[in-house]
Amino acid sequence: MYQKLAIAALTLFSLQAAYAADQKWSYAGDTGPEHWAHLSPDNALCKEGKNQSPIDIVESAAVKSDLPALKFDYKPMSLVIQNKEFTMNVSAEEAGSLTVGDDAYKLMHFHTHVPSDEAVNGKRTDMAVHLSHKSAAGQSLGLTVFLTVAADGNNPVLETLAKALPAKPGDPEKHDEIKIDLNQLLPKDLNYFSYDGSLTWPPCTEGVKWIILKEPVTISKEQFAKFQEVYPNTARPLQPVGDRKVLSSN
Numbered sequence: 001m002y003q004k005l006a007i008a009a010l011t012l013f014s015l016q017a018a019y020a021a022d023q024k025w026s027y028a029g030d031t032g033p034e035h036w037a038h039l040s041p042d043n044a045l046c047k048e049g050k051n052q053s054p055i056d057i058v059e060s061a062a063v064k065s066d067l068p069a070l071k072f073d074y075k076p077m078s079l080v081i082q083n084k085e086f087t088m089n090v091s092a093e094e095a096g097s098l099t100v101g102d103d104a105y106k107l108m109h110f111h112t113h114v115p116s117d118e119a120v121n122g123k124r125t126d127m128a129v130h131l132s133h134k135s136a137a138g139q140s141l142g143l144t145v146f147l148t149v150a151a152d153g154n155n156p157v158l159e160t161l162a163k164a165l166p167a168k169p170g171d172p173e174k175h176d177e178i179k180i181d182l183n184q185l186l187p188k189d190l191n192y193f194s195y196d197g198s199l200t201w202p203p204c205t206e207g208v209k210w211i212i213l214k215e216p217v218t219i220s221k222e223q224f225a226k227f228q229e230v231y232p233n234t235a236r237p238l239q240p241v242g243d244r245k246v247l248s249s250n
């Protein structure tokens with residue numbers, strides 16, 4: 001009995017420790033973006049990096065290129081959703097892959113930003129979804145889907161997520177009975193911008209290939225309100241583009 005209690009206490013402690021480690025940074029105040037690099041030596045790139053994300057994509061400066069078409073092989077999956085203090089995280093390792101040219105990238109997980117992390121022509125959209133992928137060779141690929149509020153907007157994926165979103169931060173919640181199909185999150189037009197960047201939060205790891213779908217998906221006022229209430233203002237300040245080129249598929 002005591003042993004069981006001790007194990008339970010230990011498990012709780014380690015979960016809390018792991019959870020606390022996740023909470024060291026934020027989007028405002030003493031642990032906000034301008035302090036990320038000082039919070040841990042692991043975060044040095046948040047300050048020193050030259051290929052950081054997000055950026056402002058200036059359309060007139062984007063280079064029109066013959067970019068490969070995107071082939072989505074996303075599959076419906078059971079929902080595993082977590083409130084991680086500054087974002088919602090959904091595990092998506094059973095949800096298929098995205099193929100860009102000859103390279104397949106497996107979907108790993110996805111999360112949200114309010115407003116969008118990236119801007120186009122200086123404007124952020126109301127919200128965005130970042131879908132994290134990885135190739136067999138270990139190349140990270142981030143896909144951005146912009147979301148805008150519209151009077152007739154209603155996205156089935158956002159509707160499911162808004163309903164299941166835990167109000168308070170905590171461990172992942174598994175809902176075997178709730179299925180989501182990420183094909184329903186994608187816009188019709190799959191033209192995109194592409195550039196080389198980083199994770200948009202600590203440790204700001206570089207070497208992330210970003211694909212930003214140009215056409216926003218519309219969501220309802222109610223769907224947006226739920227995310228805005230739980231995660232107001234979760235976008236990193238825009239980072240210098242520097243020598244990088246942003247490519248455009250059309």
Ligand SMILES: [Zn+2]
Nearest residue numbers: 111113130200
């Ligand atoms: Zn993100």
